[in-house]
Amino acid sequence: MSVRFWDPDGTTYGIPTYPLRLAPQGLATRRQLRARGLRPGGQEVAAQLLWRHRRGLGCAYLYRIERAKPVRPMTPGRWRAHEAMMRPRRTCSVCRRDVGYVLRTSLGTCEPCDRTRTAGKD
Known part of the structure; x- marks a missing residue:
């Protein structure tokens, strides 16, 4: 486990931060929400994922699944x-x-x- 990005209380990075693939249950990225037919629905970012990337750092924001709303239909x-x-x-x-x-x-x-x-x- 990458200890560098393990900050579940948000003291180092300002918001709870987890290494890639180690986020707790109940959180999802925008893409993961969309795959479930959901959207963030105006909620604040709950946490973030950080990982080393060949061009620097990779970051993905996480949202609470229970607060997500259904995707609006295309009119x-x-x-x-x-x-x-x-x-x-x-x-x-x-x-x-x-x-x-x-x-x-x-x-x-x-x-x-x-x-x-x-x-x-x-």
Whole structure:
């Protein structure tokens, strides 16, 4: 066990802190809550997980499962807003078509336009 990140009373890190995979029962990350069909629902962070990461420290916040609320269903208005938000990410900057998939940010264009553009560079 990594003693470095074991701080269940929060004296060192300000909130209860546990090493990766050693959080007590009843706490979950946002992803774990979502997998159960729940959301934090406005509650404060109950604890955190810390672990060594190749780029420094990894951190994940934990929430109390019993205080979590069900995920809100997607209404037609929310679906429209989601579509409007995603449309620019699917629109090619060259041919201005909605290609039906999220474009790679490294290209910024659809595959046919990228092939046409790179063919002229050979």
